[in-house]
Amino acid sequence: MTSSTSDHVEIRTGVYADSVTLLQVSRRIQELPGVNAAQVAMATPLNVEVLERMRFVIPADATVNHLVVAIRLDGDGDLDVVRAEVDRALTERRGQASGPTEDAPPRTTTAALRREPGSLVLVSVPGPSAAVEAMDALESGSDVMVFSDNVPVEQEVALKRYAAGRDLLVMGPDCGTAVVGGLGLGFANVVPPGPVGIVAASGTGCQQVLALLDHGGVGVTTAYGVGGRDLSAEVGGLATRTALARLDADPGVELAVLISKPPADEVAGELTAYTGSLGTPVLLALLGAGRPDLTAATEDLLRALGRDVPTWPVRGETRTATGTRLHGLFVGGTMKQEAAVLVTAAGVPPERAELIDFGDDEYTIGRAHPMIDPSLRLERLAEVAADETTGVVLMDVVLGHGAEEDPAASLAPAIDGIRPPVVITVVGTAHDPQGLDRQVDALVAAGAEVHLSNAHATRRALEILGGSR
Amino acid sequence: MTSPASEHVADRVVSVGADLLAQAVEDQAAPVSRVDWRPPLPGTEDDLATVALDPLRPDANAQALARMLAVQAVLVDVLPAHEAIGLERGEFLHAGPPITWEDASGPLRGALMGGAVLEGLVDTPEEAVALLEGGLHVRLEPCHHRRAVGPMAGVVTPSMWMFVLEDPATGARTHCTLNEGLGKVLRYGAYSPEVLTRLHWMNDVLGPLLQRAVRASEPVDVTAILGQMLQMGDEAHNRNRAGTLMFLRDLGPALVESGGDISDVAEALRFVGGNDHFFLNLAMPACKLALDAARDVPGSTMVVAMSRNGTDFGIQVSGAGDEWFTGPAQVADGLYLGDFGPEDANPDIGDSAITETAGLGGFAMATAPAIVRFVGGSVPDALATTRRMQEITLGENPRWSVPVLEFAGVPSGIDVTKVCRTGILPQINTGMAGRVAGVGQVGAGLVNPPEEIFPQALTRLAELTRARAR
């Protein structure tokens, strides 16, 4: 060592690197021009001994958690350059690993839940495989929403029996919509939290009520879907019970509503007894002949909460009818059913009304749901528009997460200028990603009359049809 | 008691299926884990659903796994096969599912021929062919049917000495012969005079010495050694170096004090220490002891044996009794010794896949980076392999942990349903025998079971499930 060397010892905190890395860093620094000696090491007793043998002076308070950077420069060495190189060498080492050792994505629901225990599971694989993934969720202690359809009913029963004793919920199969703690699953509208809890056997029925409540200024924190068969004799309302019990136990739920087709006779009595036993009032919105439609049920709900019933919005004005047939082209199954009940009640003979649910199984084989892919309905629309006998076209547009990004973009041009009058229900809320106002504006501009209430839209279509008689 | 909806809020979603729905959750600023779902093996959907929804299955699998993990394997004795498992003159055990001489592959035939000479049934290996072809005075049986396992050809004859492993809690026992070393050895189908000379020395010198040492010393805890080996770079199938040395450490003093001829003791120490695979023949029966405890749990879909006889690959499943589900054994993909090539290799052979069945070997590849090249892989491949095996197993073994994976336990309890769902096949590290009798080892590599045996097993499990439901 020459007499012209100078020592620089610095202690860094909050830095850690393994010894092999540090040896490599040290070697790299030692090789820099102007460096006489250098050592970068954690201040373990052993390393301090080594450093002191190199005649560096190490502060007495250095501990194993400190990184020591000890540099001895020759007379011509540049400390700034050397320190910059230390910084570079230390940071370069980090984040170099991983890459090929990264976890591959999980291949089963079980594997995913091992990594993220407690997650809610959303199953939308093909029907024959859905129960297997759903069972993974239940075995791992997670609730599951089964969006998939074509799941055999005995599999549904087996899943729901397993869940029932374990405080777990199976939403579905064929569950299109749920809101869990404000998070929308499947086709779901953006709704504020609020005092109403929903249990729905029908996805679009649930969405209609969410949209109407949103307009009425009432939020929904929880809307459980249970699947269309839950209140059948086979399933016996297993999920409905769990869902209602959870709402009942939640102090934030003031009022619960059950949206479904009328339950099977075997289930109806039991269900009434069960809802009667709960502390939270349960309003039944059961769709069928002679029963209140969803809009009327929602009005009852608002009154029960002590809220004012708003005027349901209607925008636009449509043409007068010339033909005599009503064509209902729906993407929502419940929208169609509700319309069918009203059409029948109005005494329109079957040959003068054709109502199609494009979300029905026969239209979705090998293609996406019409809320995602509108092409099939647009084809039919063109046909009925050209048909002289068409008196009025009744349609629904369902907004929310999961649905088409901009349904009006394809629907508005398709109705613009056609001969028959068009009445459309736009089921959506103010915060839906498609923009409720934007969608309504576009459809109104194309000549449609746009409602928020499907029941009102249907009655209006019947009225238009009646006017042509 | 049902808890309130507010306690079931979803702050994280696992989505399996349509990406659109996962995206819809992400658009709400909620985290989503996507499952990389793919259709299951063709034609398995119905059986998968049936078995998945079998009310017995969840508890049955939990029980099978727990039973397996609870077993402690202790080396309690060393005995000739006729004493240990009552093997009679003319009886031959072999690896894998049942097979006849006609269907036996080259290495199995070679080992049987050598075994016949060793037992003095014939004078030369060539004469053995007639004896075995005739079949009148000989009987072939899988090791697995006699509470035993054998590496490669797995041939056991009555005079061969066997390790006796016992679970102190239940008294259950399993057995395995002593390992002969590498190269030209009987288990790879070699039967030359040097092979037979070594086998005679093992019967006459090594076996009795080990017996005295084992009986005189503290019982060797094989399960615990396996745990330590995994921390030391062994995966206990193709690398048993640390295990072998720990075995020597534990038994060495008793061997020295055994009263045997000092040059015999030295030769024994030299032989064991010079054979990195010596411990394999302890690892295997330890794995079998654990897996046998998991057998016969109705409803369980856990694999309790994977085994090959050089012609067929077979598995047994806890919920399907002793039935073998078999398909053609595959040729391993790997590296060859000297100028051997793929055309020289015999299809997969040996009971040693019992180690993978128990979560070791290929399943523990991440812990054995030293041998990844030997079986034709890289270190990232090794880590990925162990992680991939987590997809098809029921759980982890907390006693056997892998440091580099944050001390995760090895993936344990192969689930037939998960194999059918993911198409991910168990990964096996293996040695390769020459396809011609007498050649010996030609290489080592990676191999999988034939895919179709898992749907076969699944179909049987589904039949049993449906029968129970009726």
Added chain:
Amino acid sequence: MTFDATSRDPRPAPVPVAAPPRVAARVESAADGPVPVLYAGLDTVHLDVAGGAVGVAAADAPGLPHSLRTNLVSLSSSGVPTAYVESGILHLDGRALVVGRLVDVRAPRLDTARIPKTSPAADQGTPRSPGAGLVALLEGTDVVHIDAAAVADLVGRGDGLTPLGDDVLCGWLAVHRAAGVATPAVDDAVRRALPRTTTLSATLLECALAGEVADVAADYLRALGTPHASAARAALAALGHTSGEGLAHGIDLAVAALSGEAAA
């Protein structure tokens, strides 16, 4: 990434956010234009939108009643971020923060009959010692019982973005809202004192007046009277430097007072 009016296209991908309803409404009704930054950290940014604070939180950042919650790992930005509102949408460093979900920040309903007699702090044998700042604060004010007179002493008292006195008040108010107990005199005093504290703290006090609290405070309220109460209190106390301690203290004061009334 920084906002530059001349090079905004192609626009970076929007960032989905979950918003408390009142925050969503505040942003939607705000006029177009730049938004001042009150505080910028790696995982939390506080902005001044039309005179009230709006937070932006990374995935693991604590959820506050005024914050838009993203699923981003961090809000990392070199230096101070830029923010502006355009067509009712807040943009941070050029990225649109699009509301995809409305979150509930209301304090959970508290059944006064079920309020425990003692807080978990007292349950643990030795009463939990408040942080040093809290001790100093309380010594200076002699506050044991909060009433309208104490409010003037508390609002704005302490250092930082959310003075400790404000945190104590937030906790106290939240419990009363959760229990459905009206406190008009205190509310009025708080409203009058708002100009004396920081914009952020004033916003959080307004939230508390509306019964809105930080997620961890809601968790603690939900856990009261259950075996999880101690853990939930500890999680709350860990919020920020002293905010969590202050909130927890305010909650404990209110719980003690209300349970006394309930018992009486």
